[in-house]
Amino acid sequence: xxxxxxxxxxxxxxxxxxxxxxxxxxxxxxxxxxxxxxxxxxxxxxxxxxxxxxxxxxxxxxxxxxxxxxxxxxxxxxxxxxxxxxxxxxxxxxxxxxxxxxxxxxx
Amino acid sequence: xxxxxxxxxxxxxxxxxxxxxxxxxxxxxxxxxxxxxxxxxxxxxxxxxxxxxxxxxxxxxxxxxxxxxxxxxxxxxxxxxxxxxxxxxxxxxxxxxxxxxxxxxxxxxxxxxxxxxxxxxx
Numbered sequence: 043x044x045x046x047x048x049x050x051x052x053x054x055x056x057x058x059x060x061x062x063x064x065x066x067x068x069x070x071x072x073x074x075x076x077x078x079x080x081x082x083x084x085x086x087x088x089x090x091x092x093x094x095x096x097x098x099x100x101x102x103x104x105x106x107x108x109x110x111x112x113x114x115x116x117x118x119x120x121x122x123x124x125x126x127x128x129x130x131x132x133x134x135x136x137x138x139x140x141x142x143x144x145x146x147x148x149x
Numbered sequence: 150x151x152x153x154x155x156x157x158x159x160x161x162x163x164x165x166x167x168x169x170x171x172x173x174x175x176x177x178x179x180x181x182x183x184x185x186x187x188x189x190x191x192x193x194x195x196x197x198x199x200x201x202x203x204x205x206x207x208x209x210x211x212x213x214x215x216x217x218x219x220x221x222x223x224x225x226x227x228x229x230x231x232x233x234x235x236x237x238x239x240x241x242x243x244x245x246x247x248x249x250x251x252x253x254x255x256x257x258x259x260x261x262x263x264x265x266x267x268x269x270x271x
Contacts, residue, residue, distance in 0.1 A: 043211075076257040078194075085244060085261035086186075086194065097259065129194050135255035136208055138184065138196040 044068050046132055048141035054149040061117040063144045065130035070110045077106055077115045078129045080143070086129065090115065120146070151175035151260055153245050158265030161235055169230040169265055171245030176260075179203070179223040180251035184258060185230050187241035187267075197243070200228060201254045213239075235269045242266050 045068040055061050065075065073093035078086040088097045090106035093113055103118045117124055125148055130141040157169040171183060185197040198209045198219040207219050218231040228245060243265055246258035 074255075078258075080194065085263050086246075086258075087261075088249075088257060088259050091249060091257035091259075127193075131194075131196075131257070133255055133257055138199065140186075140194045140196060143193040 044071060044132055044137060044139055046130055046139050046141040048128075048130055048144050050144060051142065052145045052147060054147050055120050056149045057120055057122060059120045061120055061124075061146060063115045063128055063130075063146075065108075065113045065115070065141050067111045067113075067132060071132045071134070073109045074133050075106075075108070075113050076131045076133060077104075078131065079124075080127045080129060089128075117146075151247075153247060153260060153262035155243060155245055155262045155265035158243065158267045160268045160270060162271050163235060163237055163269055165235055167232045167235065167267060169232065169243055169245075169267070171228040171230075171262060173226050173228075173247070176247070177251070178221075178226040182248040182254045182256070183219075183221060183228040184246045184248070185217075185219060185228075186244045186246055186258075186261075187239075188244070188264075189238070189241040192241075195241075198230065199254065202248075202252055206254055232267070235267075237269050240267060240269045 047066045075093045077090040080086045094106045127143045127145045132139045154172045184199045200219045216234045221228040245262045247260040249256040249259040
């Protein structure tokens, strides 16, 4: 089974900061990777699919990059609404795996 | 407006059963694969199961294989998660989610329900 590992687990940042979260796959997954934002009591929200494609309605300050085994989610200019937990997820025809999550908190 | 709505959660004793439902509206249910994902208290997201758009394919996480069964009724625009032999570690908020691309299996999840809470406790 493919394992997804995110780093860091927690990130302290201020409004306006540029934030980068890393997700590593235990083997190559091409670009079959999504990023979600999760807030307490709310459903997860798809931000990025196919590693770098921005979901409709998501602000352009969110961007994704990478392929193979290493991926990044970047938030350029952190906004108050962005403090949340972020998950990467590998998807394929028969396997779906989430990373353990990265909590972005206020410094 | 596209939406998914889970129901059926509650408090149940270990070893007992529960059936969750995921009712959808605003899109052509029969065209999309439906996943179940859970989040235990204080933990991250865990993928649980999926059923293909036509019900011909199902896949499960190892942690639930043999105990949880996913199904769908395309005439009722509803998916189900039958949960048998429940364990305390099944305690979680359960979400259903729709795949992005129709007539496919193996895509990102572009729409989620708000979740239903299952508590397994004696």
